[in-house]
Amino acid sequence: MTISLDRWSPILRLFVWALLTTVAYAQEGPVPVSSGDTVEYCLRCHGMQTMGQIETLGRIRSLAVDAEAFKSSTHGAKSCTFCHYGFGEFPHSEKVVARRKPQCTSCHRGERYENWGFPAVKEEFDASVHKATLGDAFTCFACHDPHTFEPSRDHRTIPLTVAYSNAICMQCHQDRERMVTRFAIATAPLEATHAFLPNRDVHWRTVRCLDCHTAPNERMVSHHILPKEEAVRNCVECHSQESRLMSKLYVHRVEEERQTAGFLNSVVLNDAYVVGMTRNRYLDAVSIGLAIITLIGIFLHALGRYLARRKVRKS
Amino acid sequence: MRQPVAHYPLWLRLWHWLNAAFFIMLIVSGLALHYSTPANTILPFQTARILHNFTGIALSIAYLVFLLGNVFTANGKHYIPTRRELTEGLWVQLKYYLVGIFRGDPHPYHSDDHQKFNPIQKLTYLGIMYLAAPVVILSGIILLFPEMVPRQIWNFAGVLPVAVLHSALGFLLSLFLVGHIYLASTGETIAANYEAMFTGYRSVEFHPSGTHSGEPEQDGNDVASSGLPQVDAKDVADESTKPTETSMEPGSRDVARSDS
Known part of the structure; x- marks a missing residue:
């Protein structure tokens, strides 16, 4: 009889983890028993869906990372320790754990702040209803999980962009209970x-919440989320030629089509x-041409009939 | 003196004018939707949407009435062209519209109870009512329920081909309407066909002396009426109260030609 190691491995790992932690703590504080700085090394534990930490009684903070989503995310090429420095040793030292969590601006500062559009993001966010209602409690992470974040322009199709973007809003806005318990x-x-x-449902699956709920701007995404009345x-x-969608949801598609199909065909016909x-x-x-030809034809025909009739009258 | 010829039964006239009203509202609202602007040039988008949806459904129901009417009454036969009409008749009628009408030639096909439509009318109405109308109605119904349409067919949005088909056909039908209204003036008199569609009767004018009023030698006032059906005055007098059958066979040419 063979035992599938794969099936048992999460339990085995947890067991080993518990054992090692106990052993480590028994030796006056955690002493690293292993270390590494590859994503795979971290995912041995954090790749488990159930990986979490009991924060307070009844409340579990997930420490799991979706390996697939992370690898396709915009930060997927970075190692975990690039942001979570010091976490490359296991068990993690208390000093490292107690450190302030990394923020977006930990990396995105200086040039990476200026050149990546962060000043505009901050300006828009500061004017947003999110900031107005929740203040500094509303961080980037409220919407953007850096482990799964994908820029909209990277999506292959508009439906994927819409689904990805709306799922972010729905985390809170669909969960009315959470809106009350967390934000009152x-x-x-x-x-x-x-x-x-x-x-309604067609609108929900074909355009982003952002397309109606943000102020107009030049970029695809505005962080200036408007109060619902606005x-x-x-x-x-x-629904017009001057559609705001052209400068929002479809802005990248318009640019793409302009490059591939030429200016005249950049009409977002396909998606x-x-x-x-x-x-x-x-x-x-063609339709306007046909209409004009029809009207001219009718006019000439009627004129011909009128002239013929007049001729008969005269004679 | 006018001799009435029963032409359009009441149900058909009611259908015709209801259909016309719905169709005009559909054209206006359809244009408002297609060429919508923030300035609401034609109609506000919301109004146009509601108007288009409701009149679209109303027209679809009217279309069913038309279909049933044509199945259960004799009206249906008028839309079926004969082989001869398709080969020769179309050309004869076209020649009349392009040349004969200006010379005061008689209508090559006369409208009577046996044959209301000329070959061009038959073929056009057949195409409009049995081909274009069902497609426009079906595509319209699909567009009423866009959530039922597959989101993506290959790389296209599912509703895209349906919407393009719907608007293109809707446009062609609008052009048909323009042509239809104009060509209705080419009856025995300019007003004859419009009147007939209201009253149900086509008035056939003839001279009390028995000669046809349309002949320019006698009455040069009306070239359009020169192509009157060859109604024998005595026949008419005999059955003056009931709808007449004109003595002229469709397509026959024994009509006095205008020399002018």
Whole structure:
């Protein structure tokens, strides 16, 4: 009989971890029993879904990292210790654990702050409803998990971008209980507040919350989340040639298509159909041409009939 | 003197004008949706959307009435062209519209109870009512429920081909409407066809003396009426109260030609 090691390995690892920790602490504080600085080394424990820490009674803080999501994230090429320095030794020393958690600005400072758009992000965020309601308690991490963060432009399709972006908002805004327990904010169900939207579910899966709930700006993402009263309600803001989607959700797609298909074809025809926005300029030109030809034809025909009739009258 | 010829039954006229009203509202709201602007040039987007959806459903129901009417009454037969009409008739009628009408030639095909439509009308109505209309209605119904459409078909948004088909056909139907309204003026008199669609009766004008009023030698006032059906005045007088069958066979040419 063979025992599948894979199946037992998380339990075995936990067992070994517990054993080693006990042994280590028995020797007056933790003494490293192993060390490494590769992602794989850390994922031996943190790759386990159940990896967590009891913070207070009944509340578990997850310490697990989704290996796949991390590797495809924008930080996926970095090692864990690049941000979590000092954690390359196991067991982690208390001194390291007690250190302040890394912030975005721990790395993104100086040039990496200036050149990566952070000043604009800060400016927008400071004006946002998030900042106004929750102040400094609302950090970047409230929305962005650096272990899974992907810039929107990296997504292959618009639907993926929409799903990824909206999932971030939904972490809190769909969970009305959490909104109350964590932020003491009572909210109405999203289904009710969005009932005015025709084909609500289609809107939800084809555009981002951000597209209506942020102030217009030049970049795809604005961190200036508006109070709900100021969100877009006027259909033509999106459903028109001057659609705000062109400078938001579709901005990268427009640039891409301009490069591949030329300026004239950059109409975002493939990924979406938005009434009033998606107009094929060739079809429009043909239809207007046909209409003009028809009207001129009718005019000339009627004129011919009139002249012929007048001729008959005279004779 | 006018001789009425029963032409359009009440249900057909009711359908026709309801259909016309719905269709015009659909065109206006459809244009407002397609060419929507923040300035709401034609109609506000929300209004246009509601109007388009409701009149679209109303027109679909009216279309069912039209279909049933054509199945259960004799009206359906008028849309079926004969082989001869398709080969020769189309050309004859086209020649009339392009040349004959200016010379005051008689209509090559006369409208009567046996044959209301000329070959071009038959083929156009057949294409519009049995091909374009069902496709526009079906695609419209699909667009009413976009959540049922696959999000992506290959690399295209699922609703994209449906929407393009719907708007392109809707546009062609609008052009048809323009042509239809104009060509209705080419009846025996300019107003005859419009009147007939209201009253159900087509008035056939003839001279009390028995000669046809349309002949320019006698009455040069109306070239359009020169192509009157060859109604024999005595026949008409005999059955003056009931709808007449005109004596002229469709397509027959024994009509007095205008020399002008």
